[in-house]
Amino acid sequence: MDKEKEILEDYIILLEGGEGEIVEKKSRFIATFRPVNTEEEAVSFIEEMKKKYWDARHNCSAFVLGPRAELTRCSDDGEPGGTAGRPMLEVLLGEEIRNVAVVVTRYFGGTLLGTGGLVRAYTQAVKEGLQNSKTAVMRYGTVLDMHTDYNGVGKILYLLEKQGLKVQDSEYGEAVRLTVTVPFSKREALEKEIIQATAGKCRMEEKGSDYYMETAY
Numbered sequence: 226m227d228k229e230k231e232i233l234e235d236y237i238i239l240l241e242g243g244e245g246e247i248v249e250k251k252s253r254f255i256a257t258f259r260p261v262n263t264e265e266e267a268v269s270f271i272e273e274m275k276k277k278y279w280d281a282r283h284n285c286s287a288f289v290l291g292p293r294a295e296l297t298r299c300s301d302d303g304e305p306g307g308t309a310g311r312p313m314l315e316v317l318l319g320e321e322i323r324n325v326a327v328v329v330t331r332y333f334g335g336t337l338l339g340t341g342g343l344v345r346a347y348t349q350a351v352k353e354g355l356q357n358s359k360t361a362v363m364r365y366g367t368v369l370d371m372h373t374d375y376n377g378v379g380k381i382l383y384l385l386e387k388q389g390l391k392v393q394d395s396e397y398g399e400a401v402r403l404t405v406t407v408p409f410s411k412r413e414a415l416e417k418e419i420i421q422a423t424a425g426k427c428r429m430e431e432k433g434s435d436y437y438m439e440t441a442y
Contacts, residue, residue: 236292238438239325240361245353249346251334256354258327261288264296267326271300274328282333285309285347288326289317292363292436304331308343316351322360327351361438366408368393368432373401377423384418406437 242258257274261267267288275284287299287310297318299310309329317325329350338346371381378401385392385403388411394404407415419427 235362235364237320237322237360238363239322239358241359243354243357243359245350245355245357247346247350247353248334249342250336250338252336252338252346253330253332253334254346254350255330255332256327256350257330258325258354258358260324261290261326262324264288264290264298267298270326271328274330278330281330283309283331284328285313285331286326286328287311287314287317287351289314289323292323294318294323304343304347305340308340309347312344312348313351316348316355320355322355323363327354329354363436363438364408365434365436366406367412367434368404368406369412370430370432371403371405371419371427372430373403373423373427375401377401377427378403380422381419381427384415384422388415390415404432406435 239258239260242260244258245256247254255278259270261270267290271284271286271288274286278284283302283304285300285302285304288297290296297314299314301307301309301311304310313327313329317327329347373381381403382392385405388407390405390407390411392403392405394402396402416429419429
C-alpha cells in the first residue's frame with residue numbers, strides 16, 4: 226500500500242527554462258534553468274554553461290531527475306563546501322520540481338560574503354530564476370476508453386470539460402470511442418456522473434495507468 230501511495234504522488238516538472246540574476250556586494254549571481262530527462266543531458270547542460278561563462282569565478286550546479294527525485298547531484302565548483310550546490314538543490318527539492326537542472330554563475334565582486342552570505346545568495350538566485358521558468362503539474366491517473374452512442378457524446382464531453390480533462394484520442398464510427406486519462410481522485414465521481422448522464426449507455430474500459438500533464442504555469 227505504501228508503494229502504491231508513493232507511485233500516485235503528483236509532481237512538478239520544468240517545461241521551459243528561464244534565467245534570474247541578483248547582485249550581492251558587487252558579486253553577480255546568474256541562475257540558468259534547463260529541462261533535462263537524463264543524467265547525460267544534465268551534465269551536458271552544466272558543461273555548456275561553463276563554456277558560456279568561462280570567465281566567471283564559479284559555475285555551481287544542481288539537478289533532480291525522476292518523479293520521486295531518484296537521482297540528485299550538486300556541485301559547489303570551488304565555493305566553500307555546502308555553500309552553493311546543496312542550497313541550490315534544497316530549493317529544487319523544496320519546490321518539488323523534477324527533471325530540472327540549474328547552474329548559478331558567479332562573477333566575483335571583490336568582497337567576501339562569508340558562508341551565510343553565500344548560502345543566501347545562491348538560494349535567492351535559484352528562486353529568481355525559477356520565477357522566470359515555466360513548470361507543469363504531472364498527475365497519475367487511469368487511462369479509460371469510453372464507448373457510447375452519438376446521443377451521449379455531448380454529455381460526456383461536457384462533463385470532461387467541467388473537470389478540466391482533455392480527450393487524448395477519439396474514434397467516430399457506428400459508435401463513439403473517447404480515450405481520456407482520469408486522476409484517481411476524480412475517477413469514481415466522474416464515472417457515476419457519466420453513467421447517470423447517459424442512462425447507463427456508456428461503457429468504460431480501463432487501459433492502464435500513466436502520468437499526464439495537467440497544468441502549466
